[in-house]
Amino acid sequence: MILTGPEIAAQVKGGAIQIAPYDEQRLQPNSYDFHLGERIGWYTDEVLDCARENPFEVHTIPSEGMVLEPDRIYLASTRERIGSDYYVPIIRARSSIARLGLFVHCTADLIDIGSYGQLTLQLHAVQGVRIYPGLLIGQVTFWVPLGDIVLYDGKYQGSDGPQPSLVHRDLEAR
Template identity: 25%
Template sequence: MRLSSTDIRYFLDEGLLKIIGDSQHPFSPKEQIRPGSVDIRISNIFWKFNKKNIEQLDIIDLHQAKAILNNPELMYLKIELSDGEHLEIQPGEIVLTETLEKIEMPHCLSGALKGRSSFARLGISIHCTGDYINPGYQGYMPLQIINHTPIPVKLYSYLSLAQLVFYFLYSRPDINYQSLPDTIYNSKRCNTEGLSLWFRDKEIEKLSTRISGGKFNKHTEDKLQLLISQSEKRLIKQIESEFQRKNIKKPEQIEKALESYENKDIRRDKKMRFVFWVITLVTGALLSVFIPELIKVISNGDTQNPEFWVYLISLAFCIFILWITFDYKYIGF
C-alpha cells in the first residue's frame, strides 16, 4: 500500500518516520509534503567523473578501488556550491550527489526516490536505477543526476529535484537493515556524499578473489601494505646513504651497487641471526645458573642478602635479552 499525505503526516507526527534537513534548510512538511509523496532536495556537494586521472575502471580491481576510497579525487572532481552558484552539466554527463534531507525509515515502511515530472520534461533524471530505500534505513540517499538533453544544463544546490514515496509493509521484516554485517551503506559505517562503495559488495569481493587469487581480507591486506611500505622506506634510506657514501651516480654504477648491496645485506642478516642465536644460548646457560640460586636464596628467606638482588637483576636482564633476540629472529626486524 502506498502512503498518502495523511499517512505520511501521521508517521512523522508519531516520530516513526524522520526527514531531517540541515540548520539553514530545515525540512518543511507544509511546503514539501504532496498528496502521495514528499519533495526532496539535493545537496550542495557534487562529484564529477575525472577522466584525466583514470581512463578505465575495473570493478573487480580492489587495489584500484582502495586507492579511490583513500583519495576520491583520483576518479572524481569534487564541487561544493554556495547559495546562488550553479553547476553546468554537459549533454550525456552524470553527476553524483545525495539528498539534503537525512531519511530515517521505520521497519514497517520502505520507500523509493522518483524524479519530479517538471525536471523529467527537461531531460533531467535523478538516478540510474538505485531508487529503493530499505525498511530501517538511516542516512542520505545517493543521486545520479544525468543530462539527457543535447544542450548543457545549469544545476543549482538545494533544488527539489526528487520526490520520495512510501510503501507500507503488512508484516515486520525479520531482518534489521542497520544490523546486517554486509550492509554496504549502513549509516553507522560510512558517509559517502553520494559516491559508490561497489567494492564492498560481497559478490565483487568473491569475483575478485576467484579471478586474482586473492587470499586476504581487506583489513589484513591493509596491514601488510603498511608493513611493506614502512620496510621500503627504511630500505630506500639505507640505499641512498650507501650511494652517497660511495659517490655512485652513473646508471651502470647503480646496477652493480644494488647487486653488491643485496649480497651484503643477505650476509649481514645471516651474521646478525648467528650472533643472536649465540646470545640466546649464552643467556639460556646463565639463566640455568641464576634461577636455581635465586630459588635457594628465596627458600632460605634471605631476601636482604645482596646476592638476592644480584640474581634478580641478572634474571630480569637475561629475560630482556631473550625477548629482544626472539623478536628479531621470528619477526625479522
C-alpha cells in the first residue's frame, strides 16, 4: 500500500518519516519531490572492478549547471536526508526529468527500511543533458511493509553526498 501526499505529511509531522529539509509544497498526490544536491561524482577508470575499490572523484555542480554525457554513470545525492523505520521509500525520476532521457536511478530504486541519509542517485543520460544544483529531479514514495521489520544497518547508513559502490566489501567478507 502506498501513502498519499497528505498521509506522507502526517507521518513526517508525527516523526515516522524523516525528510530534511522538508517543504510541504513538495508534496504530490502520492509522493514527495526531492532536489538534486550540490555534489556529483564519477569513476575515473574506464573498466570498473567489483572486487576492488574503484577510483572515484567528487565535484561540486556549478551554479551554471553541468552537462551529463551519455555512456557514463554519474553518482549524485539528494539535497534532502530521507528515511523511515516504518515505511519503505522508493525513488523515481520526476516525469519531467524522465522526458529529457535522464535516468535518476539505473536499477536501485528501493531504499531499505531503517536507512537514513542523503540518497545516492545513479544518473545516466540518454543524450547530453544539463543539470543544476537544487533541481527538482525525483520523487520518493513510501510503502507499507508486510511482516516483521528488520531495520537496515548496512555500509551506506548515514550517507552524506554521493557514495561510490562498496560491493568489494561483500567479496572481502566471503
